[in-house]
Amino acid sequence: MAGLQLTNLTKRFGTTAAVYDFSLDVHDGELMCLLGPSGCGKTTTLRMIGGFITPDGGDILIEGHSVLALPPERRPTAMVFQRFNLWPHMTVTDNIAFGLRLRRLPAAAIHRKVGETLELVGLPHAAGKWPHQLSGGEQQRIAVARALVLEPKILLLDEPFSNLDARLRVRMREELKTLQRQVGITTVFVTHDQEEALTLADRIAVMNKGVMEQVDTPGVLYRRPQGLFVADFIGTMNLIQGRYHRDRGALVSGRLSVAGPGDWPDGATVTLAFRPEDVTVADGTAGIPAQVRRVVNLGHYLEVTVDSPGVGTIKVFTDGQQPMTEGQHVHIHFRRLLVYAEGTSPAEIDKPRLTHLDTAGEAVERSSSV
Amino acid sequence: MSAVSAALRQRAGGLFWFWSVGAFRRSLPVLFLAGLAAFILGPLLSLILWAFAGRWFYPALLPQEFSLKWWDVVFGNRSVVSSIKYSLMTAPTVTLLSALICLPAAYAFARFQFPGRRFLLLSFLSANSFPKIGLYISIATLFYRLHLMTTFWGVVLIQLMGTLLFMIWIPTGTFRGINRSLEEAARDVGASSARTFFQITLPIAMPGLLVAGLFAFLAAFDEAQGTLIVGSPNYITMPVMMYTLVLNYPQPVGAVFSILLTVPSLVLLLLAQRLLRQGYLAAGYTL
Numbered sequence: 001m002a003g004l005q006l007t008n009l010t011k012r013f014g015t016t017a018a019v020y021d022f023s024l025d026v027h028d029g030e031l032m033c034l035l036g037p038s039g040c041g042k043t044t045t046l047r048m049i050g051g052f053i054t055p056d057g058g059d060i061l062i063e064g065h066s067v068l069a070l071p072p073e074r075r076p077t078a079m080v081f082q083r084f085n086l087w088p089h090m091t092v093t094d095n096i097a098f099g100l101r102l103r104r105l106p107a108a109a110i111h112r113k114v115g116e117t118l119e120l121v122g123l124p125h126a127a128g129k130w131p132h133q134l135s136g137g138e139q140q141r142i143a144v145a146r147a148l149v150l151e152p153k154i155l156l157l158d159e160p161f162s163n164l165d166a167r168l169r170v171r172m173r174e175e176l177k178t179l180q181r182q183v184g185i186t187t188v189f190v191t192h193d194q195e196e197a198l199t200l201a202d203r204i205a206v207m208n209k210g211v212m213e214q215v216d217t218p219g220v221l222y223r224r225p226q227g228l229f230v231a232d233f234i235g236t237m238n239l240i241q242g243r244y245h246r247d248r249g250a251l252v253s254g255r256l257s258v259a260g261p262g263d264w265p266d267g268a269t270v271t272l273a274f275r276p277e278d279v280t281v282a283d284g285t286a287g288i289p290a291q292v293r294r295v296v297n298l299g300h301y302l303e304v305t306v307d308s309p310g311v312g313t314i315k316v317f318t319d320g321q322q323p324m325t326e327g328q329h330v331h332i333h334f335r336r337l338l339v340y341a342e343g344t345s346p347a348e349i350d351k352p353r354l355t356h357l358d359t360a361g362e363a364v365e366r367s368s369s370v
Numbered sequence: 371m372s373a374v375s376a377a378l379r380q381r382a383g384g385l386f387w388f389w390s391v392g393a394f395r396r397s398l399p400v401l402f403l404a405g406l407a408a409f410i411l412g413p414l415l416s417l418i419l420w421a422f423a424g425r426w427f428y429p430a431l432l433p434q435e436f437s438l439k440w441w442d443v444v445f446g447n448r449s450v451v452s453s454i455k456y457s458l459m460t461a462p463t464v465t466l467l468s469a470l471i472c473l474p475a476a477y478a479f480a481r482f483q484f485p486g487r488r489f490l491l492l493s494f495l496s497a498n499s500f501p502k503i504g505l506y507i508s509i510a511t512l513f514y515r516l517h518l519m520t521t522f523w524g525v526v527l528i529q530l531m532g533t534l535l536f537m538i539w540i541p542t543g544t545f546r547g548i549n550r551s552l553e554e555a556a557r558d559v560g561a562s563s564a565r566t567f568f569q570i571t572l573p574i575a576m577p578g579l580l581v582a583g584l585f586a587f588l589a590a591f592d593e594a595q596g597t598l599i600v601g602s603p604n605y606i607t608m609p610v611m612m613y614t615l616v617l618n619y620p621q622p623v624g625a626v627f628s629i630l631l632t633v634p635s636l637v638l639l640l641l642a643q644r645l646l647r648q649g650y651l652a653a654g655y656t657l
Binding site: 085 | 549555557559561565574
């Protein structure tokens with residue numbers, strides 16, 4: 001098994017910790033994404049795995065053996081950089097063959113391997129070209145080829161597609177995914193682009209300020225973010241501040257009251273989180289009242305922004321079956337709600353019972369079944 | 371908008387009617403370039419004419435008689451020939467020495483952070499910020515004590531001074547311009563740091579280093595003041611010889627010698643251009 005384990009990895013630059021107590025288990029053949037905003041320590045982590053930065057604490061194990069003492073040239077890792085990947089004074093063949101020649105492989109073997117690898121990344125005709133004759137996407141594919149030709153145990157990619165245009169980026173993602181499946185190589189991919197992470201990764205490790213926030217499959221990460229940071233960072237999420245009223249058994253935010261059986265202390269500050277696609281719009285008087293402020297047509301769905309008096313601004317995704325116009329009065333329900341409170345794991349409320357309180361604070365019970 | 375352009379067109383139809391003639395407008399840059407070329411190449415042309423003029427008296431536009439007799443005069447002079455020899459000895463030595471001293475320093479300036487880095491880098495400008503002749507006089511007193519006056523190495527040292535600026539500043543910029551991930555990629559596929567330097571960094575830096583070497587060579591080759599003070603009378607190089615020739619011989623001798631002085635620079639320039647074309651333009655460099 002060519003697994004990768006990071007245990008309690010820490011790196012400080014000056015007094016600030018770029019990466020702190022970071023532990024991660026990457027399984028054999030897995031494609032792991034390190035995802036986070038810029039400056040979260042994801043690249044630092046990747047460079048520590050590659051051997052370009054020495055950690056201040058913790059350990060890096062590949063196949064169960066520590067590689068901390070090894071310089072980058074002796075680690076079984078291969079890195080693809082964001083840009084400036086290919087050596088401009090060498091042809092594509094020489095770029096790929098460089099590492100093989102260092103290993104003193106016979107010329108015939110080098111020739112065969114370079115050919116195979118070029119075939120693998122789909123650029124067999126590029127062998128004799130110079131890097132500057134290739135497009136950005138082709139250059140990155142050659143960079144991947146150069147990394148793979150040495151048959152490393154771990155492939156490291158540092159935002160390799162961030163300099164490509166949007167369309168190409170999507171295509172390269174798919175190609176990389178296919179390639180990674182085909183070769184079955186354990187891969188760590190760094191990105192700040194959540195869409196990239198969600199489409200590529202087997203599992204995603206979300207980092208923030210040098211600390212691991214959550215590591216999970218894309219589905220779980222999207223459906224049950226463990227903390228507010230992940231909830232806010234992955235996808236679009238409506239977040240509403242509120243308090244828990246134990247006597248009423250309800251979470252109250254302004255004029256919104258949600259029946260919520262929970263273990264929170266009375267008066268605890270809570271955050272209600274719900275996805276725009278978990279908000280439904282009803283014609284009748286069921287749900288809480290709101291007014292449509294803006295409608296953006298995104299093709300396969302509408303992004304509707306509504307204002308609910310005493311609750312706030314809420315983003316809603318609808319399929320566009322129901323016509324929406326700005327200024328229109330509607331009623332909304334939530335299908336699903338996550339409740340975050342300090343010191344507890346998030347609670348999930350399925351089909352929550354919503355109540356809209358009038359100004360006097362008197363509950364006006366409305367039908368809340370969806 | 372259209373009214374303004376109509377008015378402009380009307381004006382152009384007046385005194386400066388030819389302004390609106392396309393051919394005139396197009397020929398302006400050509401005329402300008404021709405003027406510039408005449409300004410730059412004119413003196414060179416007159417130099418060449420003088421070098422091959424047997425007889426050339428006012429008011430003739432061209433020499434009355436062409437001959438190579440002044441070339442014989444120049445090459446027949448033993449001290450002239452020895453000055454060429456010394457020049458061809460010192461300038462390459464200085465360039466090589468300068469590269470040996472400065473390139474590692476330039477790499478350090480570009481790649482490492484160390485205390486006093488900025489100060490040291492700026493200090494290489496200092497030799498160029500004082501009046502040269504004063505500096506050379508004080509160096510000469512030092513050289514007397516060190517027994518370096520009128521020696522080959524004394525001349526080399528004094529010429530070296532003028533090359534430091536080029537050999538430090540240009541390569542520092544070159545090395546700094548090479549992205550680190552190019553080096554890291556080499557380390558990553560198994561190259562040691564030394565191999566990475568010689569097979570990745572150095573070749574990529576080569577165009578910049580060649581340019582620096584070229585400047586350094588020319589600086590050493592053209593250096594006259596310091597060489598005159600330190601080297602004469604044993605080591606008279608070509609630029610120093612030039613003074614003697616201009617002062618003591620007829621004008622054509624100076625012209626002949628000027629052409630000789632230009633030859634190495636010209637050869638180097640063409641060579642550098644060829645080298646850069648072949649190896650590096652192909653690799654995506656423009657220079």
